[in-house]
Amino acid sequence: MNDQSKAFTMEMDKSGSVASDTVMNPHKVTSRKVSVFYGLKQALFDIDLDIPDRAVMALIGPSGCGKSTFLRCLNRMNDTIPDCRVTGEIKVDGRDVHDPDLDVVELRGRVGMVFQKPNPFPKSIFENIAYGPRIHGLARSKSDLEEIVISSLEKAGLLSEVKDRIHEPGTGLSGGQQQRLCIARAIAVNPELILMDEPCSALDPIATAKVEELIDELKKNYCIVIVTHSMQQAARVSQRTAFFHLGILVEEGSTADIFTNPTDKRTQDYITGRFG
């Protein structure tokens, strides 16, 4: 707690120019000394990272540095990988995600995830989105459910494109539409925290712009963590940026700072494109 408040004041000192709301928001996620092992191989080393609410945090770093691994710690998706072991403390809303009393199903209901590759279920667009609300019992009636589906599509900016084929297979959409379908599917369960693992890596510039617009919109109500390989994207959409390298969190700070005067040489080399 002491640590955290110190970080706060430091930030206040350092970046008077950063929009005040990003700094003032309480932390949605705090992680302390998080290490991840795949079998004997250690993929993350003692990560301490705090993620503010109602803002976008970008995770950048060269391929294989552990960005996806860190992201998967936050909704415990690493549980599904055999031989993967996570140590350290991760708190979402002040609650330890590894607490034995915590129901992982409930955690994942609060922490949505969008994957790098769009992965709609081989069901209709409607069913894809209705899946989450159904399993969490969010809709009391059929019309409730329809409303959730429509509003999720609307928020994901997909409604106008698919409104007359909502009962056709989601797999029949284009890649960009599929990705926005997955985003709609994730927000349909009303998560408080949305994890996006390179959501635009398979998209063209137009679809990317739409997704970024959506992220901007979503950050008003949600906490968003996005992994990206595009520096421009990180600069465009995020308020804070964390740079990972070889499993270590090298530097974290407001996006403006990281991109204009990084303190670490490695960060500087990476964002100026000298390696990675």
Next chain:
Amino acid sequence: MLSYLILVLLLLILAGFALGHRKALAVGATSDVRMHSLAGYHGWYVAALVGIPSFVLVLLWLLFQGPVVDWLLIGSLPKEGVDGLDKGQLDLLISQIKSVAAGNIFGDPDAVVLEAADRYNRWNTIADWALFVLAVAVALAGIALAQQRISARFRARNTVELVMSGLMIACSLIAILTTFGIVASLLYESLRFFDKVSVAEFLTGLNWEPQIPIREGQVTAGGAFGAIPVFAGTLLIALIAMVVATPIGLFAAVYLTEYASSKFRSVIKPLLEILAGIPTVVYGFFAVLTVAPAIRNIGQAMGFEIAPNSAFAAGAVMGIMLIPFISSLSDDAIASVPQSMRDGSYALGATKGETITKVLLPSALPGIMGGVLLAASRAIGETMIVVMAAGIIASLTFNPFEPVTTVTVQIMTLLTGDTEFDNPKTLAAFALGLVLFLSTLVLNIIALRIVQKYREQYE
């Protein structure tokens, strides 16, 4: 004689390959253009030109030698001995001559027969030698011809590839033609059956008593060919088998793919598949000696009288036999659902059970259906277990604790023992076979369709 010939031909083929290979290397070394094909292809080219014509010759020769020699033999018999004989008697005479020729002399054949047998042997020897000489000559001619054509520009590779694809087409044609042959013979015999018994009676009759007298004075029933009880028995047993096999197989598959550790899975999966390799006779024993008495005892304890042969015993054991068909194919289908589908579901906060029932099973459904239909066609075609455990008496019942019979069992009993090929009893087997063939064909087509649809899913 024939085996020597084949040996010689194989040696010639080898020699042809070696010669072709060597010559191609020699040509390649001296010529100033690059060889179009590798030396190996030239070798194969020569080998093909040696082997294929000579083997085709041997095949055709063997096909025609018998009939031609027979025809010559009949022609050579003294007129007065042959005239007045009908076809049956003539066949008898010919086979007597042949058995004498083979050295099996019974009693005291007359001079005409002895002489004819002698002639028969002589002609066959001549024919064998002629074949030997001719085939070797063709092979040698092949070597000579092919050798000549080897040059730098000669496209041996293309020719060899053409020959290979021709061979493959021939092989698949053999399979297809065999199927057509089977269908044709089934159809032909069935039509003969339907000459004697009307289609309507066969397909709608409720009485199946095929034991009609085939010798004079034999005491049997009059014979009835209503196949409904047989079809009903088949369906009943298949149904019981599927009711046993489908849930067990499916749950086993779900357990193995989604719950079991990979170590456990790698041990259990092959073990389960061994079930499919047990001969059905052994399952039959198991049904008769273990399952049926057990069912009987349980029934008696509860105050029911259960027949020693029952559809239930046969169906249950058959179901066990079918478990690996369903579990193995369902396992493959579930395992091939991409991991990203599971991740997507778990990330939305779904439990394992929800993920399995709402995402995995629907996605894998076509593959699972394929397995179920394959198992169903196996169930319909299974004979041994039913003969041993369910009996051969056709009774129209849906009580699983009574003996019933199935199509395949009836085919077997109709065709074993005293048979005469123009008797409705025997012919009925073909009609049953036709029905069986058509129904499994339809099942297989449906299964194939479903599996095809399944393939398109994730591309």
